[in-house]
Amino acid sequence: MTASTWEHLPLHKISAPHDRPSGLFGAWVDRACRRPALVVFLCLATAAGLLWLAVATLTINTSTNDMLSAELPFRQNEDALERAFPQLVGTLTIAVEAPDALAAEVAAEGLAEALGRRPEVVRSVFLPQGGAFFRQHGLLYLSREELQALGDRLAGAQPLLSALQADPSLRGLADLLDRAMREDAAGGEDLAVLLDRLAEVAEALPRDPAARLSWSTLFSDQDETAEDRRRFIVVKPVVDFASLAPMAATVAAVEAAAERLGLTAAQGYRLRLTGQELMLQDELVSVRSGIGLVGLLSAVLVAIVLFVGLRSWRLAVPILVTLVAGLAWTAGFAAVAVGELNIISVAFAVLFIGLSVDFGIHYALRVQESQAEGKPPAAALTAAAVLLGRPLLLCALSSALAFFAFFPTAYRGLSELGLIAGSGMFIALFLNFTLLPALMRLMPAPPAPALRGPVARAGAALQGRAARWARGLTTLGLLLAVAAALALPGARFDDDPLNLRDPDSPSVAALLELMDDPRVSPYSATVLVDDLAAARALAPRLAALPQVEAAITLDGFVPRDQEAKLAVLDQLALLLSPLFTAPPPALMPDEAERAAALERLKASLAAAPEVLQPAAGRLLRALEDLGAETPAQLEAAWLGGFEAALERLLDGLEAAEVTFDDLPAELTARYRAEAGRVLIEVIPAQDLRDQAAREAFVDALQALVPDVSGAPVTIVEAGRAVVTAFVQALVLALVAISLLLLFVLRSALDTLLVLAPLLLAALLTVAVGVVFALPFNFANVIVLPLLLGLGVDSGIHYVLRAREAADDAASGSTNSTPRAILLSALTTLASFGALSISQHPGTASMGQLLTIAILLTLVCVLAFLPALLALAGRLPRA
Numbered sequence: 103m104t105a106s107t108w109e110h111l112p113l114h115k116i117s118a119p120h121d122r123p124s125g126l127f128g129a130w131v132d133r134a135c136r137r138p139a140l141v142v143f144l145c146l147a148t149a150a151g152l153l154w155l156a157v158a159t160l161t162i163n164t165s166t167n168d169m170l171s172a173e174l175p176f177r178q179n180e181d182a183l184e185r186a187f188p189q190l191v192g193t194l195t196i197a198v199e200a201p202d203a204l205a206a207e208v209a210a211e212g213l214a215e216a217l218g219r220r221p222e223v224v225r226s227v228f229l230p231q232g233g234a235f236f237r238q239h240g241l242l243y244l245s246r247e248e249l250q251a252l253g254d255r256l257a258g259a260q261p262l263l264s265a266l267q268a269d270p271s272l273r274g275l276a277d278l279l280d281r282a283m284r285e286d287a288a289g290g291e292d293l294a295v296l297l298d299r300l301a302e303v304a305e306a307l308p309r310d311p312a313a314r315l316s317w318s319t320l321f322s323d324q325d326e327t328a329e330d331r332r333r334f335i336v337v338k339p340v341v342d343f344a345s346l347a348p349m350a351a352t353v354a355a356v357e358a359a360a361e362r363l364g365l366t367a368a369q370g371y372r373l374r375l376t377g378q379e380l381m382l383q384d385e386l387v388s389v390r391s392g393i394g395l396v397g398l399l400s401a402v403l404v405a406i407v408l409f410v411g412l413r414s415w416r417l418a419v420p421i422l423v424t425l426v427a428g429l430a431w432t433a434g435f436a437a438v439a440v441g442e443l444n445i446i447s448v449a450f451a452v453l454f455i456g457l458s459v460d461f462g463i464h465y466a467l468r469v470q471e472s473q474a475e476g477k478p479p480a481a482a483l484t485a486a487a488v489l490l491g492r493p494l495l496l497c498a499l500s501s502a503l504a505f506f507a508f509f510p511t512a513y514r515g516l517s518e519l520g521l522i523a524g525s526g527m528f529i530a531l532f533l534n535f536t537l538l539p540a541l542m543r544l545m546p547a548p549p550a551p552a553l554r555g556p557v558a559r560a561g562a563a564l565q566g567r568a569a570r571w572a573r574g575l576t577t578l579g580l581l582l583a584v585a586a587a588l589a590l591p592g593a594r595f596d597d598d599p600l601n602l603r604d605p606d607s608p609s610v611a612a613l614l615e616l617m618d619d620p621r622v623s624p625y626s627a628t629v630l631v632d633d634l635a636a637a638r639a640l641a642p643r644l645a646a647l648p649q650v651e652a653a654i655t656l657d658g659f660v661p662r663d664q665e666a667k668l669a670v671l672d673q674l675a676l677l678l679s680p681l682f683t684a685p686p687p688a689l690m691p692d693e694a695e696r697a698a699a700l701e702r703l704k705a706s707l708a709a710a711p712e713v714l715q716p717a718a719g720r721l722l723r724a725l726e727d728l729g730a731e732t733p734a735q736l737e738a739a740w741l742g743g744f745e746a747a748l749e750r751l752l753d754g755l756e757a758a759e760v761t762f763d764d765l766p767a768e769l770t771a772r773y774r775a776e777a778g779r780v781l782i783e784v785i786p787a788q789d790l791r792d793q794a795a796r797e798a799f800v801d802a803l804q805a806l807v808p809d810v811s812g813a814p815v816t817i818v819e820a821g822r823a824v825v826t827a828f829v830q831a832l833v834l835a836l837v838a839i840s841l842l843l844l845f846v847l848r849s850a851l852d853t854l855l856v857l858a859p860l861l862l863a864a865l866l867t868v869a870v871g872v873v874f875a876l877p878f879n880f881a882n883v884i885v886l887p888l889l890l891g892l893g894v895d896s897g898i899h900y901v902l903r904a905r906e907a908a909d910d911a912a913s914g915s916t917n918s919t920p921r922a923i924l925l926s927a928l929t930t931l932a933s934f935g936a937l938s939i940s941q942h943p944g945t946a947s948m949g950q951l952l953t954i955a956i957l958l959t960l961v962c963v964l965a966f967l968p969a970l971l972a973l974a975g976r977l978p979r980a
Contacts, residue, residue, distance in 0.1 A: 125488060126491070127490075127495070128484050128488035128491065130535055130536070131483055131484050131487035131539045132487075134535075134536050134540045134543075135480060135483055135484070135539050138539075138540035141536060141537065141540035142537060142540050145533065145536060145537040145540075146423075146427055146537075148431065149426070149427040149428075149430035149431055150430070151434070152430050152431050152437075153433060153434065155434045155437050155438070156430070156433035156434050156436065159441065160433065160437040160441070161442040161443070162386055162389060162390065162443050162448060163442045168444065168514070169444045169446060169513065169514050169515030169516075169880065170513060170514055170515070170820055170823050174819070174823055175809075175819075176811065176815055176816060179809050179815070180811050180816060182630060182809075182811070183628055183630060183781075183811050183812075186775040186777065186779045186781070187772065187781060189225075189226055189228075189338050189772065190628075190781075192338070192377075192379050193336050193338055193377050193378075194336075194337040194339050194353075194356075194375060194376075194377040195334060195335070195336055195337075195376050195616075196334065196335040196336075196356060196373060196374070197333075197334055197373065197374040197376075197612065198332065198333045198334070198365065198371070199328075199371065199372040199373070199374070200331055200332075200365075201312050201313060201314040201316075201331065201370040201371075202315075202316035202326060202330075202331055202743060203316060203319075204316065204317065204743050204746055204747050204750065205331075205371075205743060206331050206333040207232060208746060209333070209365050209371060210229060210232055210333035210334070212363050212365075213356075213359055213363060214227045214229050214232070214335050216359040216362070216363065217335070217337060217356065217359055220355050220359075222340065222351075223339065223351045223354075223355045224337055224352060224355065225340055226337070226338040227336075227337055228335070228336040228337075228768050228769075228772070229335060229336075230334050230336065230621075231333060231334070232333060233768075235764075235765075237754065238753055238756060238757055238758075239661070239754075239757045239758070239760050240754055241671060241754040241755075241757055242661035242664060242668075242671075242757050244667075246666055246667060246670070249670050249671070250670060252321065253673065253674045256674060256751075257674070257677055258292055259292070259320070259321065260678060262278065262282075262296075263678070263681060263748065264680060264684070265277075266741070266748075267684050267687065267748060268684065268685075268687060268688060269688045270687055270744050270745055271688075271690050271691050271696070271737060271741065272691065272699045272733055272737040272741070273691045273696065273699040274688070275699075275703075275737075275740060275741060276700065276703040277699075279296075279297075279703060279706055280702060280706040283707075283710050283711060283714060283718070284706075293714060293717075294713075294714055294716070294717040295320070296320065297707075297714065297717035297718055297720070297721050298720065298721075299315055299316075299319070299320060300315065300721050300740060301720040301721040301724045303315045303739050303740060304721065304728065304739075305724045305727075307728065307735065307736070308727070308728065311368070311735070312368065313370070313739055314370070314742060314743055315739060315740050315743065316743070317744050318747055318750075321747070321751065328619075329619050329620065329621065334622075337352065339352035339379065340352065347386075348379065348383055349379055353375060356373070356375065360373055374608075374612035374616065375608065375612060376609045376610070376612040376613040380609040381603060381609045381610055381613070383609075384604070384607035384609045384610065385602075385603050385607070385942070387607070388603070388604045388941050388942045389448060389942050396452065396936045396937055396939065396945070396949075399936040399939070400933045400936035400937075401422075401426075403932030403935070404422075404455060404459060404932050405422055407928045408422065408463075408929060411921075411925040411928060412925070414470075416542075416546065416547040417466045417467075417547045419541075420462075420466070420538055420541035420542050420545065421459060421462035421463065421466055421538065423537070423541055424458075424537045425455060425458055425462065427533055427537055428454065428458050428534075429451055429454055429455065429458075431529045431533070432450065432451075432525070432526040433451070435522065435525055435529065436450060436522045439522065440518045440522065444514075444515045444518065446515035446516055446518075446880065446881060446883075447515060447518045447519040447522055448945075449519065449937070449945070449948060450519055450526065452933055452936070452937055453519075453526075453884075453888060454523065454526045454530065455933040456888075456933040457501060457523075457526070457527065457892065457895075457930075458526070458529075458530035458533075458534070459929045459933070460497070460895055460930070461497070461498075461530050461531060461534040462534050462538055463922050463925050463926045463929065464494065464899060464919075464922045464926070465486055465490055465534055465539075466542070466547075467921060467922045468486040469482045469486040469547070470482075470547055471486075472485045472486055472489075479542075479543070479546040479547075483542060487539065491535075492902070493898055493902045493903075494531060495531065496842070496846050496898050497895040497898050497899070498527040498530070499527075500839045500890075500894040500895065501524075501890075501891035501892075501894065501895060502524040502525075502527040503524075503835055503838045503842060504524075504887050504891040505519070505521075506520055506521070506524040507520065507831040507832070507835035508520035508827065508831040509521055509524070510834075511826075511827035511828075511830055512826070512827050513823060513827035513828070516824075516828070516831070516884060517827075519884060520831075520887075527891075568964065568965050568966070568967075568968035568969045569968050569971070569972040570972075572969040572972035573969075573973070575969035576966070576970060576973060579858075579859075579962075579966045583862050583865055585869070586862075586866050586868065586869035587865060589872045590865070590868060590869070590872075592872040593868050593871060593877075594793070594877045594878070595824065595825050595877060595878045595879065595883070596793070596821075596878065597817050597818060597822075597824075597879075598791070598796075598817055599820075599880060600613070601879065602880060602942070602943055602944035603943065603944075604941055604942060605943070606941075623783075623786075625786055625791075625812075625813050625814045626783055626784060626785050626786065626812060626813070626814075627783075627784040627812035627813075627815055628781055628783055628810070628811050628812040629784060629807050629809075629810050629811075630782075630809070630811075631782065632779060633778055633779075633780055634655075634656070634780050636780065637656075637780040638655065638657065640782060640807070641782050644782065644784055644803070644806065647803070648787065648802075649795075649802045650784055650785065650786065650787055650799075651785045652784075652785045653783070653785075654773075654782065654785065655773060655781075656762065656765065656769075656770060656773040656774060656780070657762070659765055659769060660760055660761065660762055660765070664759050668757065668758075671754075671755055675755040681748070681752060682752060687745075693733065696733035696736075696737060697733050700725070700736065703725070704722060704725055707719070707721055707725075708722060784810070784812070786799045790814050796814050796817065796818060797818055799814055800814050800818040800819075803815070820880075824883060828878075831887065832887065832890075835887060835890055839890065839894055840853060840857065843856055843857070852901050852905075855897070855901050855970050855971060856894060856897035856898055856900075856901050857897070858966070858967075859893060859959075859962035859963050859967045859970070860890065860897060862966060863889055863893055863958045863961075864886055864893075864955075866958045867885065867889060867951070867954055868886075870954050871951060871954075876950060876954075878951075879944060880944065881944030881945060881947055881948045882944070882947045882950075882951040885948070885951045885955045888952065888955070889955045892930065892956065893959045893962070893963065896927070896959070896963040896967075897963060897967060899922065899923060900919060900920075900923065900963065900967050900971065901967075901971070903919040920964065923960075923963060924964060927956060927960040927963075927964075930956050931953060931956050931960075934949055934952035934953055935949060935952075935953045937952065938950050938953060
């Protein structure tokens with residue numbers, strides 16, 4: 103330390119209680135203050151360069167799987183599945199919803215064919231329920247009872263089919279109904295059903311121009327469900343990982359093809375797109391849009407708290423400038439050290455704001471306190487550095503340890519956050535002892551009493567009352583700790599990443615709706631075996647588990663009882679043989695003929711026999727109520743799907759025996775790899791959105807097949823890996839911080855005084871989460887390690903200031919530490935509380951739990967720590 107440095111320092115005050123590191127901080131600040139303009143320029147120029155680097159190179163990866171080590175067994179099982187069946191991973195599922203089942207089938211086939219012609223954006227297309235194979239052999243997948251009922255139904259409908267095949271128009275339908283009502287006056291039920299179905303469509307037309315009669319329901323005598331009117335297409339997209347929207351080209355291709363094919367809402371169609379990659383893209387949009395607003399709000403709230411709490415813009419502005427510069431430095435470090443952020447590490451900015459501002463507040467208020475004691479501005483800057491050198495260094499080390507404890511764990515998401523945030527603590531320490539003093543030298547704050555504002559008075563009052571009520575508060579703290587400990591068994595970790603996604607984003611909303619479709623199994627598991635023989639041996643054992651509904655192999659796609667079913671189809675084909683050889687249909691009528699046919703139909707309905715009057719009267723009223731709808735629109739609504747339905751029916755009657763080798767190649771490839779490995783798909787018996795059912799399903803499968811994979815295994819094992827990493831890191835951080843405190847403070851009692859309020863706050867945070875059903879998840883799991891860093895910092899400031907006060911009785915009148923702790927907590931609350939408004943549920947849950955944790959930490963540090971210090975004789979009790 104130079105002679106000029108000592109000229110600024112009150113040696114009688116600082117030489118005794120401080121060591122060499124503190125003096126080094128004083129010397130460093132003294133040098134920074136000699137050429138403050140140059141220091142400010144260099145720090146801000148570096149910040150600008152690092153910020154540019156971060157903006158240009160730093161990316162965001164929202165995959166929760168990638169946040170875990172690739173060495174974990176379940177990740178290796180996933181990799182094995184992807185190597186064997188790459189077409190099953192990273193797919194886009196398109197749900198095509200249409201006015202009726204046949205329209206959905208035709209639309210899905212047309213869209214799949216169109217996408218298959220776009221190899222630049224689509225690698226492969228798969229129709230789970232469509233294509234030529236299922237058109238021909240689909241009836242064989244009905245049960246014998248269902249097939250026999252269909253045969254009986256079609257036998258009775260043969261005259262209707264023949265008549266409409268000859269004239270599939272409003273004219274033909276009117277003639278058919280007139281003849282049927284006159285010639286079959288007593289035969290009412292089937293005809294009444296047809297009249298009721300026609301009436302339903304006519305009634306719907308005014309409000310839904312896309313309403314259509316489903317001829318397949320007439321053939322089967324079963325009402326269509328929403329699932330019947332929906333078909334799926336599974337696409338393996340070309341993903342552009344260099345883009346901020348990797349799926350954009352594929353999604354655009356789907357939308358353009360649908361538009362060209364007329365699959366629009368105006369025609370009664372709706373397309374829903376979902377899939378893991380698309381949800382990640384939508385989540386990235388949610389995170390990016392949310393973090394911008396959250397960051398802005400956080401900065402504004404922090405600035406407001408600083409200006410109000412410090413009551414001096416000459417103090418607030420340097421702190422804010424230092425904060426922004428430190429944020430840029432840390433972002434640049436993140437770009438170099440990790441290259442990409444995840445949904446956990448993206449929160450480093452808000453964490454840095456909350457922690458770095460703590461250093462600035464303590465330093466600025468200690469400078470103001472020194473000035474209030476009569477020191478000139480330059481001496482106050484250096485004296486504050488000497489007095490705070492050891493406390494802030496200890497705070498930076500303890501906070502960094504809390505974060506670095508996650509670095510060696512398998513939870514890559516938290517590991518990277520630990521690396522960034524831990525390193526950010528040293529960046530914050532450096533800038534608050536370099537840039538901040540230089541700024542304050544350029545714009546010195548006016549001398550003012552340290553305890554002049556409401557924040558200062560509140561901090562001093564809290565300390566005084568806590569010291570006076572020391573025994574009562576300590577007893578209350580112990581009771582709260584016991585009560586909170588009793589709630590610990592109720593704490594849980596929500597391992598489903600779907601709960602971290604915005605439910606209003608299109609892809610997530612689509613998945614949540616489609617999960618009610620029994621054909622959609624987002625929680626199915628997969629087992630890889632060496633060959634078909636192994637699959638045939640293992641599948642029955644898997645299916646026998648009570649947690650399993652079915653274990654599907656390729657064998658399951660070969661129809662059962664084919665001999666009996668083919669006999670039924672042969673009889674039906676013979677009965678309907680005239681339909682196979684019918685001449686071409688008559689020419690379609692013109693508008694005048696359609697209008698005349700409609701009038702004939704109304705007359706026939708008015709004269710319907712008594713047995714048909716309810717259904718005929720309903721149809722007649724519906725026709726009379728039609729407004730601008732033309733006869734041509736009515737014809738299209740009633741008969742637009744007839745010819746296609748009849749064609750599909752006749753195709754199905756030509757079914758032949760299906761063997762294993764007859765299965766389509768695109769289906770076989772999804773269950774048997776080129777290398778020979780075979781996949782078993784395991785369908786759960788329960789709704790695995792329930793966490794307990796999900797864990798039971800995974801545990802049962804792993805007991806039988808340890809290398810099982812799939813979404814439920816990934817979810818459960820990822821959650822367990824995170825919990826394990828969290829416990830390991832928490833224990834490591836606590837041990838490391840305790841050893842550091844023991845080494846620096848050289849007092850077991852002072853170490854316990856620092857840690858006790860922190861542990862109480864942690865217990866209370868978990869208990870509040872249990873009471874208010876706020877589970878931990880992949881995002882908010884950082885709360886407790888962050889609480890460690892913040893709580894330790896405040897405890898260190900309090901305990902070291904109490905030691906200092908014991909050597910200087912006069913310091914109590916201008917003690918800025920309670921004020922700094924309270925103001926720091928308020929800025930941290932403003933910073934973290936802003937996260938709660940994020941559109942991204944994971945980020946919002948992080949903000950909510952962080953807000954709770956900081957509030958509880960503030961209470962414990964400002965209430966219980968002074969009480970403990972008073973009982974230990976470190977603070978006066980009156």
